[in-house]
Amino acid sequence: MELLYSICVGVLVACGIFLILRARSFPIVLGLTMLSYAVNLFLFASGRLWINKAAILSNSTEYADPLPQALVLTAIVIGFAMTAFAVILAIRARADLGNDYVNSQEQPALKTGKRN
Amino acid sequence: MQHLVVFLILFPLISALFLLLPPCGKNVAIRRISACCLSLITLAISLIVLCQVIAQGPISYAIGNWQAPFGIVLLADQLAVILTSLTAFLTCCCVLYSCAGDDNKGNFFHPLVQFLMMGVNGAFLTGDIFNLFVFFEVLLIASYALLMHAGDKQNTRAALHYVVINLIGSAIFLIALGTLYGVVGSLNMVDMANKISQLTGDDVYIAKIGGSLLLIVFALKAALLPLHLWLPNTYSTAMPVIAALFAIMTKVGIYSLLRVYNLLFAENSGQLAAMGQNVIWIAALATIVVGAIGVLASQNMRKLVSNLVLVSVGTLAALVSLQQVNATAAAIYYLVHSTLVCAALFLLVDLIARQRGKVADRITTGRAINQPFILGFGFFIAALSVIGMPPLSGFVGKIWILKTTYEHQAYQSFWPVYLTASLILLIAITRAGSIVFWQNKNSPTDKADVNNAKAVHPAQLVATYALVLASPLMVIFAKPLTKFCQDAAMQLHNIQLLTQTVGGLS
Numbered sequence: 001m002e003l004l005y006s007i008c009v010g011v012l013v014a015c016g017i018f019l020i021l022r023a024r025s026f027p028i029v030l031g032l033t034m035l036s037y038a039v040n041l042f043l044f045a046s047g048r049l050w051i052n053k054a055a056i057l058s059n060s061t062e063y064a065d066p067l068p069q070a071l072v073l074t075a076i077v078i079g080f081a082m083t084a085f086a087v088i089l090a091i092r093a094r095a096d097l098g099n100d101y102v103n104s105q106e107q108p109a110l111k112t113g114k115r116n
Numbered sequence: 117m118q119h120l121v122v123f124l125i126l127f128p129l130i131s132a133l134f135l136l137l138p139p140c141g142k143n144v145a146i147r148r149i150s151a152c153c154l155s156l157i158t159l160a161i162s163l164i165v166l167c168q169v170i171a172q173g174p175i176s177y178a179i180g181n182w183q184a185p186f187g188i189v190l191l192a193d194q195l196a197v198i199l200t201s202l203t204a205f206l207t208c209c210c211v212l213y214s215c216a217g218d219d220n221k222g223n224f225f226h227p228l229v230q231f232l233m234m235g236v237n238g239a240f241l242t243g244d245i246f247n248l249f250v251f252f253e254v255l256l257i258a259s260y261a262l263l264m265h266a267g268d269k270q271n272t273r274a275a276l277h278y279v280v281i282n283l284i285g286s287a288i289f290l291i292a293l294g295t296l297y298g299v300v301g302s303l304n305m306v307d308m309a310n311k312i313s314q315l316t317g318d319d320v321y322i323a324k325i326g327g328s329l330l331l332i333v334f335a336l337k338a339a340l341l342p343l344h345l346w347l348p349n350t351y352s353t354a355m356p357v358i359a360a361l362f363a364i365m366t367k368v369g370i371y372s373l374l375r376v377y378n379l380l381f382a383e384n385s386g387q388l389a390a391m392g393q394n395v396i397w398i399a400a401l402a403t404i405v406v407g408a409i410g411v412l413a414s415q416n417m418r419k420l421v422s423n424l425v426l427v428s429v430g431t432l433a434a435l436v437s438l439q440q441v442n443a444t445a446a447a448i449y450y451l452v453h454s455t456l457v458c459a460a461l462f463l464l465v466d467l468i469a470r471q472r473g474k475v476a477d478r479i480t481t482g483r484a485i486n487q488p489f490i491l492g493f494g495f496f497i498a499a500l501s502v503i504g505m506p507p508l509s510g511f512v513g514k515i516w517i518l519k520t521t522y523e524h525q526a527y528q529s530f531w532p533v534y535l536t537a538s539l540i541l542l543i544a545i546t547r548a549g550s551i552v553f554w555q556n557k558n559s560p561t562d563k564a565d566v567n568n569a570k571a572v573h574p575a576q577l578v579a580t581y582a583l584v585l586a587s588p589l590m591v592i593f594a595k596p597l598t599k600f601c602q603d604a605a606m607q608l609h610n611i612q613l614l615t616q617t618v619g620g621l622s
Contacts, residue, residue, distance in 0.1 A: 015497060020284065025276060032283050039290045046294035065434045067186075071246060075290055077148065082283055089272075089279055094270045102280070103273075 005045060012038035025090035025100045032086060036079035043072045119167050121177040121192045124200050127158050127240045131460050133228035140209065140226075148215045151226040154213050158233065159204035166197045174607055174617045176243065184243070185307040186619045191618065193245030194604035195448060199240045199371060202452055203364050206459055207233045209359045209579040213463055221266035229263075229361065239368050243618060245296070246303045248372060249289050256282050259365060262358045263350065274353040281346050283337065289333040295326035301457035305379050306614045314387040320387045327381055332391045334376070338369025338429050343400040348410060351422035356466030359418070360459040360583075366425060367455055370432045373448065378439060378608055396437035399527075401533050403430030408537035412544045417465040417477040420548055421458060424502055427537060428454035430522035434530060435517065442520045444605035450513040450596065451500070452588055460498045460583035467491055467580065468552060469573055479548045485557040487572060492553050494584045498546045502589040504538055509590035514538070516598075520587070 012034050019031025047065030056063045094100050131154035134140060140147040169175060174193035178184065211229060219225035235255025240249050260282075263275045297303060299322045300311045315323055332343070339347040347366070351359045373396070381391040407426030415418035426451070435447035465477050468491055476484030483599045485491060497508065504510035514534075590597060605615060 028280055033286075034279070035284070035287045039287045042291055043294040046298040048298075067303070068294075071293070071297070074246070074250060078286075078329070081257070082253070082286065083259065086279055087266075088285060089260075090275055093272050093276045093361070093579075096269050102276060 001049060001051070005041070005049060005054070009038050009041050010046075023102045025093055025102055028102065029083065029086050029090050033083055034081065036075075040072050040075055040079070043075055044068055046071075117454050118175075120161055120168070121190050122176055123240065124158070124165060124192075125190075125234055127154075127161060128230045128234035128237065131155075131158070132227040132234065135227045135230060136224070136295045137459075139248060147226055148219070151229070152208070152215065154230065155204065155208045155233070158237075159208055160203065162197065162201040162204045162367050163238075165192060165251070166194075166201055167559060169194050169197050171601075174614065176617045176619065184384050185302045185304040188241040188247055189304060189618055190241045191306070191614070192241055193238055193614070193617075194600075195371075195374075195608050196453065198448065198600075198604060199367070200237045203233060203236045203240070206211075206361065206364055206455065208582075209459070209463075209582050210357050212582075213360070213576050213579035214357045216576045218266075218355060221355070222264075225265060226260070226416065228258050228262050231255075232262065232361065232584075234258075236364055237377075237454065240371060241295035243306065244304050245308065245376075246293055247276060249293060252289070255365065255368065256286075258602045260361065260363070261289060262355050265358060265532060266355055267353075269392065274349045278346055283526075285333050285336045286492045288329055288336075292326050292329035292333060295322060297325045297531070299326065305375065306611065306618045306620065309379040309382065309385065309611055310615065312380055312388055315386060315388070318442075323388060324391060325377075327388065327458050331375060331395065334369045334373045335396075335399065335433075336369070338366050338373065339403075339418055339426060339435065340396070341399045341406060341427065343404060344406070344426055344429075347426060348419055351425065351462075352416070352418040356418070356462050356469075359422070362607065363425065363455050363459040366429050367432075369449055370429065370436065370447075370451065374608065375431065375487070376443065377436060378444065379611065379614075382609070382611065384611070390439060392574055393437050395440065396433055396600065397529075400430045400433035400437060401529060403427075403433065404533055405430075407455050408540040409500070412540055414479070414544070414548075416479060416571065417468065417548060417552070420479070421461045421465055424461065424541070425454075425458050427541065429504075431517065431534065434526075434534075435520070438520070438526060440520070440524055441602070441609050442523060443606045445601040446513065446516040448601040448603060448604055449516060450589075453509040453513050453587065456583050456586040456590075457498055457502045459500060460494070460580060460586075463580045463583065464478050464491060464495050465578070468495070470570065479551050481551065481555045481557055484539045485553065486570075490572065490577065494580060495527045495553070497560060497587060498547055498584050500591065503541045503545060507591060509587040509594075512591055512594050520606070552577070552608040 016031045016035035019027045047068035050064045051063040051064045054060055055069060056066050107111060135147060137149060140150050169192055177190040179188045207229060214225060232255055235258055236250050238251030239248055239255060242251060260279050263278060299319045300308050302308050302311060312323055337341040352364060381388050383389050404427055407423050407430055410423030410426060411420055414423055432447050432451055435443045468485060469477035471485045472482045501508035501510040504514035521527045
């Protein structure tokens, strides 16, 4: 399970970084979302992975580390709010700048493209 | 009285909510007066806590009375409270300045400023590294919204860069926290410091990775060299009063470096002692160089001041990386000085730009300024101070910095870089100042324009001069302040004292 879990986190991070490097605002928002999922999974794993231990319930004697769960909960809430802000900002940037390039420069037209 | 520490965070929150409610939300005059009063009250609370800390030593406040290391603890040592007082003072000045009309150019200026103050105060006071992340996010989201305040196209692009970079920074921060928690099993900074020193085997390497990631995040917030590119654009496109307020935000990064590197990776933390010291040292020197080049290359005054912020960050980071009590004390003095002076310069540049018509803050020949003496005097003092010429606070800071680097055998690389940078600063700022104030086109139409230009609003003048005059005051009271900074540095480096203060740690 550890291997599967770590591959999952790794793939999410890789996809996130790839999308962020596209330097266009909507792929970046998607990339940030993926990165934050990866981060949440990673944080959850930082309290070790348990198969037969539940969260703290009333009388359970065996339970998983509760602190990472609290951290993940906070991180999810914050990450969600930040992503929402990034989406709104991306929309506003699209409206203000007329395109979704982060550096606001059209890529040079291909030489084989249409003239006039 | 024992609950005052938590009020440093709660009170800005309450005042932000209060400023959103009907009587303040509708009426501009009431909103302005109450915003000023509420900021002053926060300043007063901060000063009272400062007196308490001086009298009794560091205070730890267990929120909800849950004891450390599992509960969340606020740790108000002298450095933290000095910085919250600095924040509150800066906020008071900026709020007063904005009352001359800047606050009405967009929505919710005053509540956002209060939220920003809440985040910054929280980041300074928290003794728990996860809450450092939470308060970073609080101050960042307020800063995102403030950055967009009264914004145009240029502003949107700068804001997008700033937001994306900081979101990536937050992700790295969380990964670093997860890594460190996985190894150490605690998030309370003092507790972590004690546990990290006992690590052995492979855990050391994992903790090292966590620490390095943390270094990246703090370098990003502080704008250290490879991660500094967002700063000049962001600060020069934001509204000047907001840029002045942001002068404290790079210092949050420096504070976190100071705190984390002197607690978690201090001299006595076993195999991880002095981790990243060389990296920070080199990055700091490079930041000074790049900042100085940026100052020289700036086409307008706002870019120039933004690059001055970079130089001050580099200087501070160099002092942090020495990890010595003397160096930390010098860093604290220089931190307070540079925050106040850079904020003052942002405000002065705004006032100058308003009186120069179309030329605004570009460093070229333009029409004369309406009130050259008032603004010129302020600029003269602030510029001398930021360069580090005698007799102002920059000079005291500079001498102290040179002395500590000499004592710790770091002068061979630091002195040439720092002194050359100061010379470049002197040249660039003198040039900018003389062009802006002396080289005027005085054609007849310009003269008519000059008389039409609006005089400085009294609120703006008071706010700006409060910041400018802080520098001479820091020289007049240099002796007690030096002692004070040394005490703060001693507390920061004294892990036993902090462990006792927090209590309940095994």
